[in-house]
Amino acid sequence: MSTILVVDDEEDIRFVLGQMLKREGYEVLSAGSGEEALEMLKKTRPDLILLDVMMPGLDGWETCARIRSQEETKDITVAMLTAKTSDEDKIRALESSGANWHISKPIDRAKLIDTVRWLLESPPRRHGHGKDGVEKGGDS
Amino acid sequence: MGISVCIASGKDGVGKSVVAANLAIVLSSLGVETLIVDGDIEGASVGLILGVDPGGLTIHDCLSGKADPKKAVIEASGTKAVIGAIGIEQLVGASLENFPSILEDFTGAFDIVLVDSQGGLGDNTVTVIGSCQALLLVLTPDIGSVTNGLKILAVAKKLGTTVLGALINRSGSPYDIPADKIADLMRLDVIGELPEDETVKRALFEGVPVSVGYPDSPFSKEIRSVADKLIGRT
Ligand SMILES: Nc1ncnc2c1ncn2[C@@H]1O[C@H](COP(=O)(O)OP(=O)(O)O)[C@@H](O)[C@H]1O
Ligand SMILES: [Mg+2]
Numbered sequence: 001m002s003t004i005l006v007v008d009d010e011e012d013i014r015f016v017l018g019q020m021l022k023r024e025g026y027e028v029l030s031a032g033s034g035e036e037a038l039e040m041l042k043k044t045r046p047d048l049i050l051l052d053v054m055m056p057g058l059d060g061w062e063t064c065a066r067i068r069s070q071e072e073t074k075d076i077t078v079a080m081l082t083a084k085t086s087d088e089d090k091i092r093a094l095e096s097s098g099a100n101w102h103i104s105k106p107i108d109r110a111k112l113i114d115t116v117r118w119l120l121e122s123p124p125r126r127h128g129h130g131k132d133g134v135e136k137g138g139d140s
Numbered sequence: 141m142g143i144s145v146c147i148a149s150g151k152d153g154v155g156k157s158v159v160a161a162n163l164a165i166v167l168s169s170l171g172v173e174t175l176i177v178d179g180d181i182e183g184a185s186v187g188l189i190l191g192v193d194p195g196g197l198t199i200h201d202c203l204s205g206k207a208d209p210k211k212a213v214i215e216a217s218g219t220k221a222v223i224g225a226i227g228i229e230q231l232v233g234a235s236l237e238n239f240p241s242i243l244e245d246f247t248g249a250f251d252i253v254l255v256d257s258q259g260g261l262g263d264n265t266v267t268v269i270g271s272c273q274a275l276l277l278v279l280t281p282d283i284g285s286v287t288n289g290l291k292i293l294a295v296a297k298k299l300g301t302t303v304l305g306a307l308i309n310r311s312g313s314p315y316d317i318p319a320d321k322i323a324d325l326m327r328l329d330v331i332g333e334l335p336e337d338e339t340v341k342r343a344l345f346e347g348v349p350v351s352v353g354y355p356d357s358p359f360s361k362e363i364r365s366v367a368d369k370l371i372g373r374t
Pocket of ligand 1: 153155157
């Protein structure tokens with residue numbers, strides 16, 4: 001079964017998301033900050049990362065950029081999570097941050113499960129193949 | 141008083157003009173007084189898609205004040221249309237300054253005025269979107285088209301143009317982003333999912349609108365279902 005890393009500074013959200021995903025049989029890991037997530041990624045290789053944007057310290061954008069800049073983690077599927085979503089956030093998530101998808105909070109259980117299944121079933125996107133040695137922002 | 145609906149997209153080549161022209165034909169066949177106006181003044185293609193002779197009056201003649209807009213309305217495949225000019229002299233320097241007032245006149249005389257537009261966020265496109273009461277977003281089911289579509293939605297919001305929904309075109313690949321995911325991300329209704337269909341190209345090649353030449357093709361069937369849904373909601 002696939003492993004999903006949930007990164008959110010709010011414990012309640014980590015818990016709720018974790019419950020939703022575990023019920024579907026996924027292995028769930030969680031991190032309370034971008035820093036913690038990057039630390040975990042040195043040892044584990046989840047199939048999907050759900051990454052909150054608004055976090056103290058490293059925010060989701062920066063965390064995503066670092067995930068994409070490291071050879072071992074750059075191809076992991078990432079979906080950004082934002083509350084009070086603007087079109088600009090979605091464009092940034094898909095275009096410049098290098099995330100694969102965007103999910104708006106509050107999270108609807110059925111849609112989340114469906115989206116997670118789709119992201120896990122999709123072939124992985126290969127990042128950083130546009131220019132020699134230089135990471136691309138996204139692939140749009 | 142009718143409604144003006146811009147057919148818009150974040151980039152060109154997604155099928156706006158084909159969709160707009162055929163939608164006009166189908167709406168007309170259902171008894172809705174429909175006019176299709178070519179608002180893509182740099183790359184007009186509605187006339188070509190309808191298969192009409194480009195010799196008559198055009199939207200360019202209306203914009204320059206040379207023609208009375210009512211006189212530029214032609215009939216083709218059962219719908220009414222104002223097509224664009226093809227001569228370079230008319231295209232260079234064409235201005236949309238008079239477009240809002242021309243459109244208002246048309247809207248007074250028809251139930252629905254569909255306005256084909258240029259893709260992207262250029263000045264002409266923004267003028268056309270801002271002149272229309274409503275907008276239908278055409279996109280292909282890929283990331284680039286979705287992100288560029290989001291930019292159009294942001295512009296429409298700013299200009300106060302109502303977004304009726306999205307039409308996904310050229311769908312059918314296993315690598316497509318599914319329609320429900322697009323609807324969820326973009327927070328809008330997907331009114332139709334038009335398939336990739338050879339007959340669209342064949343019809344263009346032959347110079348006949350696909351919904352006329354190939355009414356039973358998958359694309360034409362879906363255009364009819366889109367028209368039904370639109371009538372239900374406008
Ligand atoms: N559903 C479709 N199936 C196959 N080809 C299509 C389809 N829709 C559009 N096309 C092709 O795409 C090209 C661009 O379409 P067009 O309507 O001119 O796009 P736009 O107006 O958005 O620039 C057309 O020449 C046509 O060949
Ligand atoms: Mg066009």
